[in-house]
Structures are given as structure tokens and as C-alpha cells.
Amino acid sequence: MLDKLLSESIYNAVFGIVSEEQVSELRLRVGKPVSYACMGRYNVIEGCIVTADDIERAIGMATGHSVYAANDSIARGYLVCGRGYRLGICGEGVMKNGSLFTLKNVTSLCIRLPHEVKGCCDKLGEVLKNTDNTLIISPPGLGKTTMLRECARLLSQDKNVLVLDERGELIPVDEGKIAVETGNMCDVACNIPKITAYETLVRTMRPDVIVTDEVFGEREVRAICDISRCGVVVFASLHAGGINEVYASETYRPLLQVMRYFVVLEDVGKVGAVYDRGRKNA
Amino acid sequence: MLELVLGGILFACCAYTGIGIRSYYRKRKEIYEQYAGYLDYLQEDIGFLKTPLVESTREYCRGKKGEFIKILSRYCTMLEEGKTGRAEFDELFASPYVEKRQRKEIASVFYGLGKVDADTQTENLRKARAAVETPLNFYKKKYETTGTLAFKLGVVLGIAAMILAA
Numbered sequence: 001m002l003d004k005l006l007s008e009s010i011y012n013a014v015f016g017i018v019s020e021e022q023v024s025e026l027r028l029r030v031g032k033p034v035s036y037a038c039m040g041r042y043n044v045i046e047g048c049i050v051t052a053d054d055i056e057r058a059i060g061m062a063t064g065h066s067v068y069a070a071n072d073s074i075a076r077g078y079l080v081c082g083r084g085y086r087l088g089i090c091g092e093g094v095m096k097n098g099s100l101f102t103l104k105n106v107t108s109l110c111i112r113l114p115h116e117v118k119g120c121c122d123k124l125g126e127v128l129k130n131t132d133n134t135l136i137i138s139p140p141g142l143g144k145t146t147m148l149r150e151c152a153r154l155l156s157q158d159k160n161v162l163v164l165d166e167r168g169e170l171i172p173v174d175e176g177k178i179a180v181e182t183g184n185m186c187d188v189a190c191n192i193p194k195i196t197a198y199e200t201l202v203r204t205m206r207p208d209v210i211v212t213d214e215v216f217g218e219r220e221v222r223a224i225c226d227i228s229r230c231g232v233v234v235f236a237s238l239h240a241g242g243i244n245e246v247y248a249s250e251t252y253r254p255l256l257q258v259m260r261y262f263v264v265l266e267d268v269g270k271v272g273a274v275y276d277r278g279r280k281n282a
Numbered sequence: 283m284l285e286l287v288l289g290g291i292l293f294a295c296c297a298y299t300g301i302g303i304r305s306y307y308r309k310r311k312e313i314y315e316q317y318a319g320y321l322d323y324l325q326e327d328i329g330f331l332k333t334p335l336v337e338s339t340r341e342y343c344r345g346k347k348g349e350f351i352k353i354l355s356r357y358c359t360m361l362e363e364g365k366t367g368r369a370e371f372d373e374l375f376a377s378p379y380v381e382k383r384q385r386k387e388i389a390s391v392f393y394g395l396g397k398v399d400a401d402t403q404t405e406n407l408r409k410a411r412a413a414v415e416t417p418l419n420f421y422k423k424k425y426e427t428t429g430t431l432a433f434k435l436g437v438v439l440g441i442a443a444m445i446l447a448a
Binding site for chain 1: 328332333334335336337361362363364366367395396397398399400402403
């Protein structure tokens, strides 16, 4: 998929240096050289300048050359394609009836490449064994999604796990097939807004565990609190610098009441600390 | 005996030419008919179902034959391979059955497909469909008049040549 998403020159320039498994992110900015993130560090390939055609090609391939079918997603600033490649889109907004309708003149793309890292949850042995509400915390790009993906895989060996994947990157589904390894008891609801999924799928799919990415805003926090009161275990992630930021935020503080474990990442894929009800374990 | 064989050959040549000319006009008519049908199909499929372009196009082609269907098939491959430059689109319609001045026009319609939101796309398709009405009627008429005439003339000339040769 990536070889089609990117023009030949960009693909060869990047993947002539590193393999796809090593790259977590690609940055395409019109008129600027391509850069990629490898082990949390950005590298710039001087001389490989991105053109507007490169951006247009990537968007064309990601939407199946059907922008009309993906316009809602574009208006939310991203596209998902293939086995969970997420394209963050930055451009000029077009407003309609007071709300953002679409983006035009796209100038930047941030392509995130999903990875399966088996063993990245080795430090979460107790968390997984007890299977209680867990919040993974870190700034963007440190591997929260990868860790949640692995949690979903391990938990779904013997529990009904429902993955609520609003952006289609946690457990990617490509043409009706789950594109990463999961256990036998994993259900994936993708591209459905979290709140809608919380309201409907908790009743209809009767999960033991819900795994969901990037909790955002008061409504989602409230929904998670409600779900955990129903007796369903929630594994979620949150963008934050550390547990103190969660304490400090009025929006996210209610999570402290319902979450038992807080896993804080300190570097790419590296668990810094695990808190059990506010008490530091490791 | 030789005259009879010669007469037969002359008849076959004339009739074949007549059939060829009629077939040429039939193919031209068919291209525009299928193009119009494709635009109608897309308007519905995009407007209501928002089906991706390749999927929609392949569905339209299912079970159909003809020059335009071959073009559509090449179009799908082009999209899948990411060959979406303007030049590729111009080349796509370099068919002897599409008039030169209309090649660019149709290529422009295809080049613009899938690049806008559903409402704008449906509106663009409606305009393209309206524009195809004139050449479609022209080639339908051309097939019925010139094409049929050429076929009849070919047969008559063939018979006349056969009689003369005999």
C-alpha cells in the first residue's frame, strides 16, 4: 500500500534507507524535504522535495480516488487506508453553514504507520492478569496505540474484547478483514464515533473489555465512567505528559475515580511507571 | 467458373466494406451510449451510496462489452496503479471511435472524477451527462443513416459487381 500511496521517488528515498518496520511516521510538506520518524527521532532527507502532486497522489490513493466518499473524514482532518495507515491532513478549510465542510489546498500530510510489537506489554503482566480499568498515558508518538493493540490481542485470547476504533488505526480493518493479529474473541467497531459506539455496542455486543484509543473531551470521559459502572472493563489511552496532568485537568479528573491502573510511557514503547489506584508500582 | 469466383470475391469485398463502415458508426454510437449510461449510473451510485470510484466502475462494467467498457477497465487499472496524471487521461481516450475534439472533453470529465464532495460531483456528472446528449444523438442518427446506407450500398454494389463479373 505504501508504495502506491507515495510517489516512486519518495518511497525509494525513504525505504532505501530504512525498512517500513522501523518507520513510525512520515511527514510530507509541499516544497520541503521529506522527513520520517524512526525510533522517536526525526530524520530529514535533503534533496527529496515534496510536490503538490505527491500530496494529491497520496490523498487520491487513500480515498480510492473518491474524495466524495471520504469527505467527512477529511473534514475531521484525517484519512485511514490500507492496514491502518493514518494520514493527518493539513490544508485550507472550507466552511459550510458555519462548520468545517472540507479541506482544500492540502499542504502537509502526516502519515502514521501502525506496528505490531509483540512483547511491548511485558511490563503490564499484573495489569493484564487482573484486567481492571486501565489508562495508558503519554504525549503523542510514544506508542500508546501500539501498546493498546497488544493489550487487545492478549486480552482477547480468553475475554470478549470490543475494540472501539474511531479512526481505524487501533485494529485496522482492510476490506472487511482484521489486518493485525488478534485473539479469537475480538470484535472491532471501526470508524464509528466513540459516543455512538458506547451507547449502542455495549448493549448489543456485551463485551467483557472495551479497548479504545485517545479519550478526548468531557463527553467521552463521562461515557467511560458510565461504562465502567456497568461492569465492563475499559482499556483506554490519553494524551498527557503524566499522571499529574490528569489530576490537574478538570475534564479528565473523573477518570481517576474509575481507572485502577495508570500506565505512563516515558519514551517510545517504554513504560515509565505503572500506578495502581494512584500508588506507583514500578 | 473463374468469373463466378471473381464475382463472389467482389461481392464479399463490397459487402465487407459496407459492414465495416456500419460497424464503425455502431461502435461510435455505442461508445456515447455507454458513456451516457456510465454517467447516469455514477450519479446514482455517488449521490446516494457514495461508492468508491473503482468499485462503482467495475460494477458498471460487469457483464458489458464494447470499446467504452475496455476504456473503463483501463481507467480502473490506472487508478489502482496511481497513474493519474493529465497525460494518462488524455491517452486513455485516444480511441479512433472518439472524435479528436471530444477526447479532451471526456478526459477532463474523468480527470475531475472523485476529486470533490458528493454534491459537487453529482452536479458535475449531471452537466457532463447533459453535454453528451448532442454527440449521442448525432452518432445515433449517423449510424441509422450513413451506417445503414453504407451497408446497403456495399451489398448492392457487391451484387452489381458479381453480375458484371459473371
